[in-house]
Amino acid sequence: MALTATANDKIVKDAIKVLGMKTPHVYRSSFNRPNLSYEVRKKDGKTIEVMADYIAKRPNDSGVIYCLSRKDCEVLSEKLTKILLSKGKRNVGVSYYHADLEIHERQKRHHEWLSGRINLLCATIAFGMGVDKPDVRYVMHYSMPKSITHYYQESGRAGRDGDPADCILFYAYKDKKILEMMIRKGSTNPRCNAMNRKIDQLYSCLRYCENEFLCRRTLQLDFFGERFDRANCGMTCDNCKAGKVAERRDLSEDARVVLSLLDNLRLQKNGRGITLAQTSELYRGSKAKTMTKFIDISRIPEHGAGKKYKKADIDRIMHAMIFEGVIMEVSEVNGSGFNSDYVVEGQKADLLRNKKWKFYVEFPSAASSAKGKATPTKKKKTKETKKGKGKDKQAAKKSPKKLSLKNGKFEVPTVEILDSDDDDDLPGSSNRRVGSKSKSPDEKSILPRKHTETLMKRIKKLVTMWADEEIMNGNKLFYWNIMSNTAMGTIASQVPLSVEELNDLSVLGENVVKEYGDRLIKNINSFVTQNNLQKYTRNKRCKVDTGEVQKAPQSSTIAISNSAATKNNTSMITDSDDDFDMGIDFSSIEIPDGPIPAPKTLSRKSSYFQK
Incomplete structure (x- = not known):
């Protein structure tokens, strides 16, 4: 095989x-x-x-x-x-x-x-x-x-x-x-x-x-x-x-002029090489001393023959001549002992001279230019619309799209690059920056953007600590083996406050929830309480149960009504339950490549999801 x-x-x-x-x-x-x-x-x-x-x-x-x-x-x-x-x-x-x-x-x-x-x-x-x-x-x-x-x-x-x-x-x-x-x-x-x-x-x-x-x-x-x-x-x-849109132009005559320019330059250079930059600049009509040294431009009729072209267009022509084999660059040691690339004729130079082959170059068509000029106006109009009423802003947003399977393969949706700092650009919102994660269309962040991003970082740090625990217990795995970025983003945006709510999101496997669910929920509840975010989670929880999370007057303990705690499988949570308060900085520990005996104090349950 x-x-x-x-x-x-x-x-x-x-x-x-x-x-x-x-x-x-x-x-x-x-x-x-x-x-x-x-x-x-x-x-x-x-x-x-x-x-x-x-x-x-x-x-x-x-x-x-x-x-x-x-x-x-x-x-x-x-x-x-x-x-x-x-x-x-x-x-x-x-x-x-x-x-x-x-x-x-x-x-x-x-x-x-x-x-x-x-x-x-x-x-x-x-x-x-x-x-x-x-x-x-x-x-x-x-x-x-x-x-x-x-x-x-x-x-x-x-x-x-x-x-x-x-x-x-x-x-x-x-x-x-x-x-x-x-x-x-x-x-x-x-x-x-x-x-x-x-x-x-x-x-x-x-x-x-x-x-x-x-x-x-x-x-x-x-x-x-x-x-x-x-x-x-x-x-x-x-x-x-x-x-x-490409416009294919026949530039055979222009290419023949460039070849003639090279011939006349070689006659005056007395064996010294001709660079691509020098060829391009003399074709454009440059009179700079660095380009005309040892050259009498009055004896070169092709000097300035390409002045009708912009510099970018001449670069396009010269590069196309190299790609097509009309000219080529060869590396030689110059008088100072360094390597320099000099232009010589390529395999198709004679075919072009004898008109047995045509040389084409693709340029952006007029339709492309018109489209490019129209784009800024359109963007400006969109920006002005965003400054309008909030309803118009919401209506202007496109419906979210996800990766979907078609004939057994992923089909990628159209993506817009957004640089907006609006609170709507959160994990789970309708729009997506290129490079960020795609979320479920049903997801809308429960918390404000700042807190959602902070919770996302907290969850990732927490999962990384769990992965470090597993490594110290002899299991070689990383944080994504426990929880993907997509799952973290969904959890951060939906803020589950019980294991039941976590299961309803359907982003984690059964073994992961069983192993880490309680610890994750305790940390999320701790985060909500520490930042006084109950008003954002109250409406969401009321849909599940009439019970609410209330902050005790003089205690860091989260008090949950008995009915809510029973139905949602949420336990009493204190600061001592927070993984971040364990006093262990895993990032400062040198973790070896191979398995090592696990300290019993670090092992909370079984090894690698109790496999």
């Missing part, structure tokens, strides 16, 4: 041949991950601030940022920490992970990330195999990966629990230079097929990043030989949301 998760048709056929399989039975499942949202953003000087803003809006979420180098991991981790601290997000744990760390330190950081003590790891691809944390809500790429296969594998760390997750790739063309150099240096034979195949895969990833029109999901699945109709994307990628 041969198993693989990310192999296209060619690799599968090669594997069958190498393994000597005569009549193999091949079973393929879909590569589609419908709960993941894909986005490619341009990488610039503000990228780290953009990342920090994103993380600050979801401080409790777990994530990974993949970096190209070990130095990038450390620098990015340090900068994100500083920015998040300046935003008041002191509880967001950020660290880094790469192969230069001692094995013990790598294991420690991996465990802390798995257990939730570290929210975000900035990592190289060394952090890959064996990573199986289900509630990773986002995976970012600070640099372009080596191939679509790498990207699919690395972004696939997100959303393994089936809930929505974000995959954001920050792209700059200069990353291609570093990656191509790494590929070529790693090969002993510069002309071998293996190296050429890796270069081709790198260029496929370049095309993926620069494509503004095709569905990201379609591009990925097409690489693996799977057909996908973009109508099924459900607006879960940036290109489908933008809705740009």
Whole structure:
């Protein structure tokens, strides 16, 4: 039996041949991950601030940022920490992970990330195999990966629990230079097929990043030989949301002018190389000294031939010429001893010159531009509507949607990105930020937003402590084995005050409720009492029973009417029942990887749900 998760048709056929399989039975499942949202953003000087803003809006979420180098991991981790601290997000744990760390330190950081003590790891691809944390809500790429296969594998760390997750790739063309150099240096034979195949895969990833029109999901699945109709994307990628329409233009003549420009430049450069940036700028008509050094532009008729194009359009043309093999960049050692990429003619240059092949480039059509200009007006109008009456605000909200199963597969709904700070944007509300959890349509938060978020953090901390107890009792499990983020969000929004109400939510298994239900309910009741939130829970409880929770005049004990306590199976709760008052700081305890004998004082019931 041969198993693989990310192999296209060619690799599968090669594997069958190498393994000597005569009549193999091949079973393929879909590569589609419908709960993941894909986005490619341009990488610039503000990228780290953009990342920090994103993380600050979801401080409790777990994530990974993949970096190209070990130095990038450390620098990015340090900068994100500083920015998040300046935003008041002191509880967001950020660290880094790469192969230069001692094995013990790598294991420690991996465990802390798995257990939730570290929210975000900035990592190289060394952090890959064996990573199986289900509630990773986002995976970012600070640099372009080596191939679509790498990207699919690395972004696939997100959303393994089936809930929505974000995959954001920050792209700059200069990353291609570093990656191509790494590929070529790693090969002993510069002309071998293996190296050429890796270069081709790198260029496929370049095309993926620069494509503004095709569905990201379609591009990925097409690489693996799977057909996908973009109508099924459900607006879960940036290109489908933008809705740009491609206008395919024949720029064969423009490309021939660029080739002629290169010929004339070579005559004047006397063997010195010509960079892509220099070619682009001279084609635009630049007279900057850095671009015209050793060059007499009066003897170059092609100088300024592309002045009708914007810089972004010329970059689009030049990159397309590289992708299509009209020109190519080769790395050479310059006079200073450093590697530089210089432009030379590609395999299709002669075909283009002899007019035996046409060169096309896709641009956003006029319809796309018109649509893009109309969007801000529409958003402004929506914003003005929100400032109106409360009824209009409620009416403007779209009905909530959930992940649903269709033909045995998840179907992802359309998602809007909301940055509103309104109290309606809570766990269980109708709208959802990308990267947060989807909730039941029936859920409306009982408590105000601030208290709901605080209760959510409290529950997660509590469940993490329980997982630490299990580890110290010899069971290797993490908080999500006890309770998923979805379940925590539902409980925080619904505020069950009895085991019966907890069971009615149907978010926890029978064994989990039996093992931890009483302790969870005691902590929720304690939270409600300590924050004087009974007025919010009173109406909800009246529907179940006429009994109410009342605060004793001079005691921290919660007094519950006998009828309510009997019917709802709610016990008397005092401060001493609160798990947070046990006096044990589990985060300060060094937890070993293997099982250890459990101290009897820590074991409350049986081990691992009494299995």
